[in-house]
Amino acid sequence: MRWQDSDTEKEVQLNKGVLVLGAGRSSRFLLKQLAEFCEKTGRKLTVCDASQQELDKHTLGLSVERNVLNASDSLALEQQIANKEMVVSLLPPTMHPVVAAFCLKYKAHFASASYVGDAMRSLDADARANGLVFLNESHLRVTAADSSARHTVKAIPGNINLAGTHVTLCWQGRVAIAFSDIIIN
Secondary structure: OOOOOOHHHHHHHHHOEEEEEOOOHHHHHHHHHHHHHHHHHOOEEEEEEOOHHHHHHHHOOOOOEEEEOOOOOHHHHHHHHOOOOEEEEOOOHHHHHHHHHHHHHOOOEEEEOOOOOHHHHOOHHHHHHOOOOEEOOOOOOOOOOOHHHHHHHHOOOOOEEOOOOOOOOEEOOEEOOOOOOOEEO
8 A cells, every 4th residue: 555646546545545543632743734735635534433513623624524423333333444454542541442453454664642542552563464564652753853762663563654754643632643745555
């Protein structure tokens, strides 16, 4: 999968996209950034939350698909994840391993702003073997000039070019994931 467009991939991208699970207080900046990214790259952004009110409040003015979802309904959750390239979970930390397992099943990249627990750690080898990026809380800011993060960046599979990329998962308690110029081959 690529985050870079090519003519042959545009048709595939119409059925794929980015899924954000949870539209609470900390999601607004993330949703704005991802909506801009998806619009720029021809992807669809889907946002799910248990509350229609939260969906409406935090996606106002954004070009996104909104779905009310009870994340404890495994079948409904799996259906939302099934055709996505990337899933960002803003759900409670206990839900991340469930979401990540579905991401592994459907070959989708995964990100959350929670620390890595034993359940998430147990998925690491399979994610790596499938060339997937499973990114959890790291307080990591990666830029081309940031030598302090190089050892962490080296742990990310070799088919990802992070040159000039900024990735932030958590900053002062607010969720912010920004991807720019990421190429996944």
